[in-house]
Amino acid sequence: MKLTDIFKVSEKTFSFEFYPPRDEIAAVDFGLNIGQLIKLSPSFVSVTYGAGGSTQSRTFDLVDYLKNRVGLNTVAHYTCVGSTRSRTLEDLKTLRKLGLQNFMLLRGDPEVGSKYGFIPCYDGFANATELITFAREFIDDCCIGGGAYPEVHPESPSAEIDMKNLKKKVDAGCDFLITQFFFDNKRYFDFVARARKAGIKCRIIPGIIPLTKYAQLERFVNLSRASVPPAFLEQLESNRYNPDAVYKAGMDFAIRQCRDLLMLGAPGLHFYTLNKSRATVEIYQTLMVR
Numbered sequence: 001m002k003l004t005d006i007f008k009v010s011e012k013t014f015s016f017e018f019y020p021p022r023d024e025i026a027a028v029d030f031g032l033n034i035g036q037l038i039k040l041s042p043s044f045v046s047v048t049y050g051a052g053g054s055t056q057s058r059t060f061d062l063v064d065y066l067k068n069r070v071g072l073n074t075v076a077h078y079t080c081v082g083s084t085r086s087r088t089l090e091d092l093k094t095l096r097k098l099g100l101q102n103f104m105l106l107r108g109d110p111e112v113g114s115k116y117g118f119i120p121c122y123d124g125f126a127n128a129t130e131l132i133t134f135a136r137e138f139i140d141d142c143c144i145g146g147g148a149y150p151e152v153h154p155e156s157p158s159a160e161i162d163m164k165n166l167k168k169k170v171d172a173g174c175d176f177l178i179t180q181f182f183f184d185n186k187r188y189f190d191f192v193a194r195a196r197k198a199g200i201k202c203r204i205i206p207g208i209i210p211l212t213k214y215a216q217l218e219r220f221v222n223l224s225r226a227s228v229p230p231a232f233l234e235q236l237e238s239n240r241y242n243p244d245a246v247y248k249a250g251m252d253f254a255i256r257q258c259r260d261l262l263m264l265g266a267p268g269l270h271f272y273t274l275n276k277s278r279a280t281v282e283i284y285q286t287l288m289v290r
């Protein structure tokens with residue numbers, strides 16, 4: 001089912017993002033975790049797409065499995081990294097033949113340590129807008145999502161320019177947007193207000209990452225430049241050698257964050273699960289009973 005059809009009947013969606021497991025042990029672990037998550041009947045799930053051949057084929061295998069064997073509404077991520085036009089066409093057609101109708105089309109990140117930023121491959125795409133324009137031209141009957149950055153994409157010179165580029169991306173054919181994770185809801189709601197003012201009408205689904213380990217703080221906050229409310233940061237810092245306390249602080253924060261987002265009108269929640277179920281299941285169950 002296309003997400004656009006789900007949006008017609010669901011005011012709010014609850015969705016989970018996975019990445020393809022790296023090896024056999026990770027695959028077993030993933031199976032255990034997804035078993036718990038499926039019980040929550042997500043509106044849809046999505047699978048990320050990484051740089052490098054084997055990761056890419058694992059994305060295809062996993063979306064095929066989740067869609068056709070498990071029966072979930074599944075979104076396949078796809079990026080411009082290493083994708084020529086002919087390869088992209090072939091890949092998107094392969095996914096369509098597998099029955100996939102939902103795609104998150106992204107640019108992808110520059111190579112780690114690259115001095116020159118993102119360099120498109122020969123005959124490839126310079127940004128997600130170009131990829132989406134191409135997909136709209138050649139792939140029938142599909143629903144396309146794009147990434148959005150409430151705290152501005154790290155390569156953008158300003159919030160205004162980033163918003164103009166986002167509008168171009170949506171006009172190229174985005175049916176919905178999913179945000180980078182954030183910890184300050186005000187940033188999300190301000191961003192949505194600015195997007196509406198810029199003429200962007202599609203759903204902007206907030207991306208949520210529950211911080212449950214101290215190490216995740218540096219890893220994710222550096223990655224996204226997401227601002228962390230000082231009181232929460234202080235709780236994490238002061239408990240950095242106490243994993244149980246960090247877990248509890250992270251969960252309390254995430255539950256409050258999700259509850260407030262829903263109460264204030266967000267059109268659902270998209271959980272970056274990191275292939276683990278515990279935090280997402282706990283948040284979800286707490287929200288549903290309150």
Ligand SMILES: Cc1cc2nc3c(=O)[nH]c(=O)nc-3n(C[C@H](O)[C@H](O)[C@H](O)COP(=O)(O)OP(=O)(O)OC[C@H]3O[C@@H](n4cnc5c(N)ncnc54)[C@H](O)[C@@H]3O)c2cc1C
Nearest residue numbers: 048049077106107108127128147153155156162165178180
């Ligand atoms: C929900 C979500 C899912 C993701 N999934 C994956 C994944 O599966 N695999 C992966 O590798 N990465 C993934 N990413 C990360 C993403 O690839 C990076 O954040 C990347 O740096 C930007 O991708 P984008 O599609 O948002 O880029 P774009 O929309 O192309 O934007 C990138 C930069 O280019 C600028 N820009 C955009 N359009 C134009 C234009 N027309 N002219 C000039 N400048 C322009 C933007 O302002 C921005 O600074 C995901 C991100 C999000 C938010």
